[in-house]
Amino acid sequence: MAISMMEAYGIELLKAHALSFEQVSEQLKENEITFPIDESFDFSVLKSLYDTDFDTFKQAYTDIYTIKFLTINGLRNILHMRFHIPVEQYDTLEEGNGLRNVPASADVEQQIRTIVSSNWKVERNGQTLTLFV
Template sequence: MAISMMEAYTIEVLKAHPYTFEQVKHHLENDNLQFFKKDYNMDFDLLKTLIKENPQQFKRAFEGDYEVKFVTINGLKNLLRMRFGITEAQYELLETGNGLRKLRVSPGTEQQIRKMLSSNWKVERNDETITLFV
């Protein structure tokens, strides 16, 4: 499922709370967005629309099976932190500012990152690290 950067942020924030998928689904389907707004100042209508369009795809997205439609470098850094716990101390920015390098991740995490990134991003493995760039 291809989602926006804000939808990805919102999903990752809710997962970190931690809300279960069933809790999120219940409150979105029952239009009880105030349940989330008491803790976060975010647009939960985005997720309400997603779950109405395709509940099964939304569930997969909540489980981490999503691609972000357009990823900026700052968006990438935020998603790496939110989703994988990867901080700026774990990689170097490319001199051109269009990517990062020397990120040491497991093959499983690498595959999740590859799947998450929009098609304009490239991922290259260099021995023990990966480089992500546009």
């Protein structure tokens, strides 16, 4: 089950504001999207996912997801939004195709391995990860 980068951003933004799946579902179901968030995010992308593939939406919101077409900047954003890992805590590979020294527990590593699309490689180096395409 894979979702788009924008769908992942929307989910992580709502979860960061402690909105439950039930709260979000109710608003999407009623098409009255008035989340108490100051961000200017267009939640219509989540409404579309909710309407077309509810099961994928539910799993992505309540558990884990894979991001299709994940970019390096998208990965940086998800590391920050979902795992609270700021960009200052890791390095960009010289080739520009990945990140190294990303601090991650075994649990976070497993989640990252699920989130990144199949073209990404994840290698453990002690207490950190290297992620690259």
